[in-house]
Amino acid sequence: MAAQTTAPGVRDQEIAAEQAHLDRVYNRLEEKIHEAEFLMSDAAQRGHVGTPGALAERDAQVFRAGIHLNRLNSEFEDFLFGRIDLLRGKDGKKGADGAYTSIEPADDAVRADGGADVAETLHIGRIGVLDAEYAPLVIDWRAPAAAPFYRSTPVAPGRVVRRRVIRSKGRRVLGVEDDLLRPELSTGLPVVGDGALMAALGQARTHSMRDIVSSIQAEQDLVIRAPAASVTEVSGGPGTGKTAVALHRAAYLLYQDRRRYSGGILCVSPTPLLVAYTEGVLPSLGEEGQVAIRAVGSLVDGVTADLYDDPAVARIKGSLRMLKVLRNAARGSLDLPPESGPGGRSARLRVVAFGRRIELEAHELNTVRQQALSGTTPVNLLRPRARRLLLDALWRKSGRRFEDADLAAQERQGFDEDITTEPDFIEFLDAWWPVLEPARVLAALADDKRLARWARRVLSPPEVRRVARSLRRAGTSVHDVALLDELDTLLGSPPRERSREVDPLDQLTGLEELMPEAAGESRRERAERLARERIEYAHVIVDEAQDLTPMQWRMVGRRGRTATWTIVGDPAQSSWTDVDEAARARDEALGTRPRRSFTLTVNYRNPAEIAGVATTVLALAMPGSTSPRAVRSTGIPPRFEVAGDDLGADVRAAAERLLGEVDGTVGVVVAMNRRAQARGWLDGLGDRVVALGSLEAKGLEYDATLVVAPAEIAEESPAGLRVLYVALTRATQRLAVLAVPADQPNAAGVPDLLRAD
Numbered sequence: 001m002a003a004q005t006t007a008p009g010v011r012d013q014e015i016a017a018e019q020a021h022l023d024r025v026y027n028r029l030e031e032k033i034h035e036a037e038f039l040m041s042d043a044a045q046r047g048h049v050g051t052p053g054a055l056a057e058r059d060a061q062v063f064r065a066g067i068h069l070n071r072l073n074s075e076f077e078d079f080l081f082g083r084i085d086l087l088r089g090k091d092g093k094k095g096a097d098g099a100y101t102s103i104e105p106a107d108d109a110v111r112a113d114g115g116a117d118v119a120e121t122l123h124i125g126r127i128g129v130l131d132a133e134y135a136p137l138v139i140d141w142r143a144p145a146a147a148p149f150y151r152s153t154p155v156a157p158g159r160v161v162r163r164r165v166i167r168s169k170g171r172r173v174l175g176v177e178d179d180l181l182r183p184e185l186s187t188g189l190p191v192v193g194d195g196a197l198m199a200a201l202g203q204a205r206t207h208s209m210r211d212i213v214s215s216i217q218a219e220q221d222l223v224i225r226a227p228a229a230s231v232t233e234v235s236g237g238p239g240t241g242k243t244a245v246a247l248h249r250a251a252y253l254l255y256q257d258r259r260r261y262s263g264g265i266l267c268v269s270p271t272p273l274l275v276a277y278t279e280g281v282l283p284s285l286g287e288e289g290q291v292a293i294r295a296v297g298s299l300v301d302g303v304t305a306d307l308y309d310d311p312a313v314a315r316i317k318g319s320l321r322m323l324k325v326l327r328n329a330a331r332g333s334l335d336l337p338p339e340s341g342p343g344g345r346s347a348r349l350r351v352v353a354f355g356r357r358i359e360l361e362a363h364e365l366n367t368v369r370q371q372a373l374s375g376t377t378p379v380n381l382l383r384p385r386a387r388r389l390l391l392d393a394l395w396r397k398s399g400r401r402f403e404d405a406d407l408a409a410q411e412r413q414g415f416d417e418d419i420t421t422e423p424d425f426i427e428f429l430d431a432w433w434p435v436l437e438p439a440r441v442l443a444a445l446a447d448d449k450r451l452a453r454w455a456r457r458v459l460s461p462p463e464v465r466r467v468a469r470s471l472r473r474a475g476t477s478v479h480d481v482a483l484l485d486e487l488d489t490l491l492g493s494p495p496r497e498r499s500r501e502v503d504p505l506d507q508l509t510g511l512e513e514l515m516p517e518a519a520g521e522s523r524r525e526r527a528e529r530l531a532r533e534r535i536e537y538a539h540v541i542v543d544e545a546q547d548l549t550p551m552q553w554r555m556v557g558r559r560g561r562t563a564t565w566t567i568v569g570d571p572a573q574s575s576w577t578d579v580d581e582a583a584r585a586r587d588e589a590l591g592t593r594p595r596r597s598f599t600l601t602v603n604y605r606n607p608a609e610i611a612g613v614a615t616t617v618l619a620l621a622m623p624g625s626t627s628p629r630a631v632r633s634t635g636i637p638p639r640f641e642v643a644g645d646d647l648g649a650d651v652r653a654a655a656e657r658l659l660g661e662v663d664g665t666v667g668v669v670v671a672m673n674r675r676a677q678a679r680g681w682l683d684g685l686g687d688r689v690v691a692l693g694s695l696e697a698k699g700l701e702y703d704a705t706l707v708v709a710p711a712e713i714a715e716e717s718p719a720g721l722r723v724l725y726v727a728l729t730r731a732t733q734r735l736a737v738l739a740v741p742a743d744q745p746n747a748a749g750v751p752d753l754l755r756a757d
């Protein structure tokens, strides 16, 4: 993109001009903050008194002012980050944000001699600010008027003559970077810097993802601002910004239609590490509270997955075959040995009625149970029906017959009342038709014999043994969570006490939203509470969607039955083996909603040197697929080394070397079964370096990556080559590969799998 660096004097002048603007903005914000504080204390004192219209107006005002207050209090580093200088537009209409709406320049905006005047200058920031006359001082980055900041290119510049990225810290402007979009025009605008994107990409990485709000690229902007069609699907190779785009889209949707999305946005991430990595992005965009980012292993409340199943077990647990097994288990678990008291298959029911004993034998009870279980109603919800059928059976056994229907009904009523208040009967029912908890049923699957019965004609005997063994370990695996959620649906939850129904409008205009500490609950705690109480969401974002197993798709689908969706993923990075089955489950989760697909094509993470090595593996992992285009090059080729006898010492030495070469983070990726070992190898090297199992590297990035024994990673599972592809695409600056003999390195140390020949 055309950009030129001008003399330092001009640079200082331009910085001073932006500083003057930023000062105006802050002065105005201070005024607004004072207004807001006044309004809020006033509103709190008066409570809800007044006509509904006036209250709504006041609430809206308080809401807006409170947002400014909250956001400014969180001290954005670069609150104001952009500026565009525009030609006069085709029409003279202004939008709600005070800016002209026209995208194309007026026919006479450019004079015959190539000269043109800048007709409008807009500053873009994290929130919009109007001056006292309602003229825009800052346009919210999500407002329509800000779109040209992201969309204009030299090929299709629209009205934009110059785009400027402003770097600031606190209230001080530090620098500006300009891109000239219409270099052919003489506008007299100075142009400073080398372009903002490269500056952003070259920065050292920390363990938290940064927002990309000042350098979103045109193809990404199209996705972020795509109309909230039912399903927005985004594909793209590693480093194309899929995760970043998905998070910015969440912020955009909230801005567009806060009322609609106050129903909550769920962002499903593959690992807790990726959740931790991305968590800060939305707050930095001024959005907190309405978006719950949760790992796929933490979607069920009260359960935290702390184990990974080995690939063969994961493959079974993730597949739709488990559905049949769980259906059998849900019903069969009524026969589990009782936790206490009578029950189970052989129990007998004895009651006393009309002065004599009535008994139901085991086989009779069984008939009643089968009758109660017909149909597909969740087992826990069938308890009332089972109770009624038991009473019917006892009544029949009592042998009482009445000619007169009214008398019969009356007698029967008395009989039912007598029996159902009898402690023996109550105790029996509790044990014979207990309220089944998903965890109890899943634990029951750990018994080989029982599982074999429930999995008859579905799982093979070796599969039964593997699954049962995995369930006998202490702890819950990521794949168990989807099974627990399925069981919850199959069993049905008896109605739960809910602390309070949440009215979405409360979240919009309620004062507690704006005075977070007032109720003794921080904003974050409140968000977490709302997330806990919420079962369904208005919008669901799935990151790394290629990894969801069919059972996980069912779990996520249940959280978005009426939602709109954004799904981002890359089939070439999938660690799931049965892609077709997952696609079917995904289609089922999304139903017939219309879809709109986008592809991102530019790799912003890896320099070309690293992307080249990854492409070699991609050709093996997914023959025929294309890699995204790397946007920059460092001139530093990946380093290949071969480990000696002490792998641990060599890994440590290689990691130390990388730590010396980069300012930011170093990720050391090993096969899953070496995770604990690798942590030991790196012990004491500080928190810039992390050891990761291959599956944990998903979505993350580091300044430098060390990939240890690539063949081990590739052989871990049938999808191993794709997992290796993920590992090789994590670095922003340097890649080192440490081979072991199984990698069959050549004389240069390059493992067989990574050789292009």
Ligand SMILES: Nc1ncnc2c1ncn2[C@@H]1O[C@H](COP(=O)(O)OP(=O)(O)OP(=O)(O)O)[C@@H](O)[C@H]1O
Pocket: 197, 200, 201, 210, 211, 212, 215, 216, 217, 220, 236, 237, 238, 239, 240, 241, 242, 243, 244, 245, 570, 573, 604, 605, 698, 699, 700, 701, 729
């Ligand atoms: N327009 C942009 N400006 C600056 N940085 C960007 C831009 N787009 C992407 N990046 C950076 O590129 C890196 C990769 O982005 P991100 O993690 O979202 O990619 P991804 O497609 O999800 O990757 P993967 O599929 O490998 O997980 C991040 O550091 C992100 O901040």
